[in-house]
Amino acid sequence: MKTPGDTGFAFPDWAYKPESSPGSRQIQLWHFILELLRKEEYHDVIAWQGDYGEFVIKDPDEVARLWGARKCKPQMNYDKLSRALRYYYNKRILHKTKGKRFTYKFNFNKLVLVNYPFIDMGPAGSAHRNGVPQSAPPVPTGVGTHFRFPPSTPSEGLSPSEELRSPGVFGAVARRVARGSVSDCSDGTSNSELEEAVGGGGGVEERGGGERVFRSLLHPRLSHDSLFRVYGAPPNPGLARSGPHGPPPHRVHPEPLSPFPVSPLPGPGGLLGPTLSPALSMTPTSHLPYTPSPSLSPMLGSHFSFNPEDMKRYLQAHTQNVYNYHLSPRAFLHYPNIVIPQPQRPSDTKGTLGAPHTHHGPSSLQPGHSLHSHLPHHQASEEPHLSPFKFKLQPPPLGRKQREGPAQSTGSSTSSTSGPSSSLAGEHGSASNQGSKFSGSFAHSGGPPEIKVEPESDIESEEEVEVTDISEDEEDEGDVFAPPHHLNGSAVHPPPLQAADDGIVADEELEEDVFKTPAVPTNTGLPSLLGLKTEPREVCLGQGPRPLASPGGTNCIPLKLRFKRRWSEDQRMEAGAEEAEDKKVRAAEERDDEEMEEESEAKRAERVLVLPPAPAQRRVSSELQRATAQLSLENGC
DNA sequence: GCCGGAACAT
DNA sequence: ATGTTCCGGC
Numbered sequence: 137m138k139t140p141g142d143t144g145f146a147f148p149d150w151a152y153k154p155e156s157s158p159g160s161r162q163i164q165l166w167h168f169i170l171e172l173l174r175k176e177e178y179h180d181v182i183a184w185q186g187d188y189g190e191f192v193i194k195d196p197d198e199v200a201r202l203w204g205a206r207k208c209k210p211q212m213n214y215d216k217l218s219r220a221l222r223y224y225y226n227k228r229i230l231h232k233t234k235g236k237r238f239t240y241k242f243n244f245n246k247l248v249l250v251n252y253p254f255i256d257m258g259p260a261g262s263a264h265r266n267g268v269p270q271s272a273p274p275v276p277t278g279v280g281t282h283f284r285f286p287p288s289t290p291s292e293g294l295s296p297s298e299e300l301r302s303p304g305v306f307g308a309v310a311r312r313v314a315r316g317s318v319s320d321c322s323d324g325t326s327n328s329e330l331e332e333a334v335g336g337g338g339g340v341e342e343r344g345g346g347e348r349v350f351r352s353l354l355h356p357r358l359s360h361d362s363l364f365r366v367y368g369a370p371p372n373p374g375l376a377r378s379g380p381h382g383p384p385p386h387r388v389h390p391e392p393l394s395p396f397p398v399s400p401l402p403g404p405g406g407l408l409g410p411t412l413s414p415a416l417s418m419t420p421t422s423h424l425p426y427t428p429s430p431s432l433s434p435m436l437g438s439h440f441s442f443n444p445e446d447m448k449r450y451l452q453a454h455t456q457n458v459y460n461y462h463l464s465p466r467a468f469l470h471y472p473n474i475v476i477p478q479p480q481r482p483s484d485t486k487g488t489l490g491a492p493h494t495h496h497g498p499s500s501l502q503p504g505h506s507l508h509s510h511l512p513h514h515q516a517s518e519e520p521h522l523s524p525f526k527f528k529l530q531p532p533p534l535g536r537k538q539r540e541g542p543a544q545s546t547g548s549s550t551s552s553t554s555g556p557s558s559s560l561a562g563e564h565g566s567a568s569n570q571g572s573k574f575s576g577s578f579a580h581s582g583g584p585p586e587i588k589v590e591p592e593s594d595i596e597s598e599e600e601v602e603v604t605d606i607s608e609d610e611e612d613e614g615d616v617f618a619p620p621h622h623l624n625g626s627a628v629h630p631p632p633l634q635a636a637d638d639g640i641v642a643d644e645e646l647e648e649d650v651f652k653t654p655a656v657p658t659n660t661g662l663p664s665l666l667g668l669k670t671e672p673r674e675v676c677l678g679q680g681p682r683p684l685a686s687p688g689g690t691n692c693i694p695l696k697l698r699f700k701r702r703w704s705e706d707q708r709m710e711a712g713a714e715e716a717e718d719k720k721v722r723a724a725e726e727r728d729d730e731e732m733e734e735e736s737e738a739k740r741a742e743r744v745l746v747l748p749p750a751p752a753q754r755r756v757s758s759e760l761q762r763a764t765a766q767l768s769l770e771n772g773c
Numbered sequence: 774g775c776c777g778g779a780a781c782a783t
Numbered sequence: 784a785t786g787t788t789c790c791g792g793c
Contacts (some may be wrong), residue, residue, distance in 0.1 A: 219775095
């Protein structure tokens with residue numbers, strides 16, 4: 137569900153829950169998996185493999201055992217664990233790599249953004265090694281919204297209260313190597329790292345409403361790869377499409393052992409939490425506890441916080457490198473303050489690398505490099521400004537319908553274990569996930585069964601391809617980020633602007649297109665943004681999401697008003713539409729999603745864009761852009 | 774092996 | 784919400 141209050145998109149509630157974040161005491165399976173993946177010690181048990189985000193469970197029984205140990209479920213076995221993994225399909229956290237036994241793939245699009253924005257997954261290390269994914273752990277660099285990586289043992293570390301208090305925890309860079317990931321129930325604590333809280337300071341700005349609005353800016357399409365690459369080395373070297381000139385990306389590993397480099401956000405006092413992390417903001421008791429996992433890599437310098445500046449830098453770095461977050465361009469519209477990082481098509485800018493700017497970033501990351509591989513250097517401009525961010529994660533999982541069924545009495549668990557037989561997998565072709573069968577309804581809720589829509593395909597498409605799962609993501613994104621899609625008939629159209637798109641195909645090759653795609657509608661829009669960028673860039677975050685506030689310059693007023701109006705409108709629409717849409721659309725979307733890559737593009741575009749008259753839209757965009765710029769100036773930013 | 778529904782647990 | 788446990792099916 138979305139959080140109430142948000143006007144914009146948001147990740148599902150679960151994403152904001154502390155528990156959802158990797159560090160939380162209540163470790164979630166995917167967190168655990170990541171944990172194992174990042175540790176070399178377990179690389180014989182589970183390891184990254186293949187694509188970004190793809191991992192293979194080499195020893196299912198062991199993984200199950202470890203998981204069981206962590207959860208104090210001695211009876212755990214792969215069968216059960218895999219069931220849990222399967223639940224992630226609907227959540228779009230994971231999906232199965234078809235045809236490969238014990239192989240799953242994270243949909244980092246979502247995950248990363250929310251919990252590990254900087255994660256680097258994939259066999260990063262492999263970069264060096266060419267292809268060999270093996271050891272390379274993902275580098276999570278963490279952070280993001282709420283990122284707390286967990287000490288492996290969560291329990292332990294700080295008392296809750298303490299945690300709360302330590303806001304800035306990121307700071308320290310603690311980087312200890314983590315060691316234990318698995319703890320046993322008995323002690324409760326595992327060894328991992330506790331991180332101390334660094335603490336600090338106070339927050340700076342919390343945003344008043346507590347709204348967490350975090351909208352990111354990057355281009356949607358670049359998802360995983362980019363993401364991963366950003367911080368890490370390109371996972372698949374082979375794949376890496378580094379530019380001819382670009383230096384080959386390499387990942388930086390501060391510590392050899394720990395996969396994860398230091399955490400990026402070190403800033404004490406950062407408001408990370410409060411500001412960005414949805415989780416934090418939502419939960420009163422916030423847990424600021426971010427436990428830095430040892431592995432976090434420090435992204436930007438020693439101190440990074442979510443305060444505007446840091447964020448700016450941070451984003452900048454990212455954006456420059458990649459448009460990591462795959463956000464819909466649309467987001468920008470909503471938050472005028474944000475300056476879009478300029479996405480340019482490589483082709484255009486090629487060569488312009490102009491100012492690579494300093495990455496304030498910690499050297500360790502060197503985003504630039506990594507990105508390069510991916511993106512050509514185009515990002516001339518810099519500074520993304522972002523102010524409020526809001527993410528929306530995947531659509532809520534569909535409910536299942538409850539159907540009557542005989543209850544079963546206790547059965548003995550058959551332990552499965554071992555013995556992997558080799559069957560090829562073919563899996564029945566069920567579409568992956570939800571696809572085929574979903575009947576939707578909500579089991580628990582007890583609500584009446586709802587509509588059962590069953591989209592058929594959903595995801596899947598990419599699996600084999602692997603490189604990206606974008607398809608899914610995209611779809612999600614589409615949904616997710618994009619405001620409600622306007623279904624065809626509905627009139628509401630949120631800001632059409634660039635939105636175009638989100639999703640669609642994507643992929644590697646497309647990367648370039650990434651921006652382009654949206655372009656269709658947005659043509660003007662982007663450019664203008666870019667133009668804006670040129671101008672003074674600082675955004676004033678202080679105000680919060682809404683830029684409107686103080687009247688300031690005279691000449692701008694009109695613009696402002698316009699802007700404001702627009703903004704309001706959008707908000708309204710979003711709000712209204714979103715929810716409704718969520719449901720409605722979802723079905724439709726799902727259907728579309730994956731399958732149609734190409735088709736979808738067009739279609740999607742239509743959906744989104746079509747409604748509004750193109751010209752008008754464009755104009756609006758421009759205006760917005762302009763207005764934004766103005767505001768920025770006015771605000772003194 | 775993998776999938777996903779159901780009931781149940783937290 | 785996120786599993787855990789069972790289970791029937793493919």
